[in-house]
Amino acid sequence: MNWLNDITPPGIKKMFRQQDDSQDTLWTRCPACDHMTFNNDLEQEQHVCPNCGHHMAIGAVDRLNHLLGEGWERIDLPETKDDPLKFKDTKPYTSRLRDYRKKSGEHDALVVGKGELGGRKVVVAVQNFKFMGGSMGTAIGEGLLTAADEAVKSRAALIVVTASGGARMQEGILSLMQMPRSTLAVQMVQGEGLPYVVVLTNPTTGGVTASYAMLGDVHLAEPGALIGFAGPRVIEQTIREKLPEDFQRAEYLLDKGMIDRVTDRRKLAEELGAILSVLMEPQEGAAAQPEEQPEEQPIVIEDESYSAPKQDEAANDQPPLSEAMAKAAE
Ligand SMILES: [Zn+2]
Numbered sequence: 034m035n036w037l038n039d040i041t042p043p044g045i046k047k048m049f050r051q052q053d054d055s056q057d058t059l060w061t062r063c064p065a066c067d068h069m070t071f072n073n074d075l076e077q078e079q080h081v082c083p084n085c086g087h088h089m090a091i092g093a094v095d096r097l098n099h100l101l102g103e104g105w106e107r108i109d110l111p112e113t114k115d116d117p118l119k120f121k122d123t124k125p126y127t128s129r130l131r132d133y134r135k136k137s138g139e140h141d142a143l144v145v146g147k148g149e150l151g152g153r154k155v156v157v158a159v160q161n162f163k164f165m166g167g168s169m170g171t172a173i174g175e176g177l178l179t180a181a182d183e184a185v186k187s188r189a190a191l192i193v194v195t196a197s198g199g200a201r202m203q204e205g206i207l208s209l210m211q212m213p214r215s216t217l218a219v220q221m222v223q224g225e226g227l228p229y230v231v232v233l234t235n236p237t238t239g240g241v242t243a244s245y246a247m248l249g250d251v252h253l254a255e256p257g258a259l260i261g262f263a264g265p266r267v268i269e270q271t272i273r274e275k276l277p278e279d280f281q282r283a284e285y286l287l288d289k290g291m292i293d294r295v296t297d298r299r300k301l302a303e304e305l306g307a308i309l310s311v312l313m314e315p316q317e318g319a320a321a322q323p324e325e326q327p328e329e330q331p332i333v334i335e336d337e338s339y340s341a342p343k344q345d346e347a348a349n350d351q352p353p354l355s356e357a358m359a360k361a362a363e
Pocket of ligand 1: 063064066067068082083084085086087
């Protein structure tokens with residue numbers, strides 16, 4: 034059809050292209066079940082497929098809007114040195130950075146905001162997978178330290194929403210150094226008696242899983258999220274055994290006791306609020322009242338797959354987490 038394109042006047046080409054673009058942007062096809070959803074509806078559902086519940090990727094700013102409402106404040110992150118190793122593969126690292134910055138409008142793969150969640154002060158750091166696979170370079174390490182510092186200063190909980198392929202190879206050993214640095218950031222927060230909660234989203238792998246993503250007081254994960262250190266193929270080749278189908282998925286890790294809960298994205302804000310209501314005092318002037326002895330309120334896991342030793346019977350009699358937490362917040 035090239036000859037047709039050649040003789041079509043540019044005005045008419047443009048007309049048709051515009052029509053195509055609008056068709057692309059009005060609907061989104063679910064990658065899991067092929068269901069077509071009107072984009073406005075999908076946004077209402079926080080990019081969870083209304084047909085099969087598949088959790089699609091969302092941007093860092095959208096995530097902060099969902100968790101903190103519109104009233105959150107962005108925390109400026111310190112700028113780090115670009116391309117300290119003068120790295121070049123098929124393309125120089127600097128030009129990769131430039132492209133991703135232009136495309137995302139963000140400086141690097143971490144966005145930090147502070148606000149309120151369920152009447153508690155929180156600092157939320159969100160990794161953006163669309164920015165170089167959410168890879169952990171010096172900018173992420175620096176960003177997490179800034180977020181931790183802010184949490185300590187304002188006596189807030191730190192919540193990190195992870196999505197990363199691991200360390201950023203273009204920064205070599207410097208990116209690996211962010212593992213101990215981010216661990217220090219976590220220790221700063223926990224050392225002050227403030228909660229550190231991790232929300233694992235699809236995918237969280239490599240050096241991120243080997244550091245701050247697994248150091249939380251509580252670990253939540255989105256349904257179906259891939260969470261692991263090395264990929265399944267590498268493990269299969271090493272141990273020479275066939276791995277189960279759902280290996281390294283959130284539900285599998287819950288079953289094995291690696292994480293605490295698998296939470297639907299649409300209920301995430303509510304559940305985080307409930308967890309924080311047990312772990313910390315409410316903000317001054319907030320509507321929620323402090324619980325006198327919050328440590329006496331057990332965190333009850335509703336999933337049958339999980340059972341704490343010696344608490345089986347007690348757990349069966351308890352309401353699900355949301356109800357137990359709501360009671361604590363009253
Ligand atoms: Zn679907």
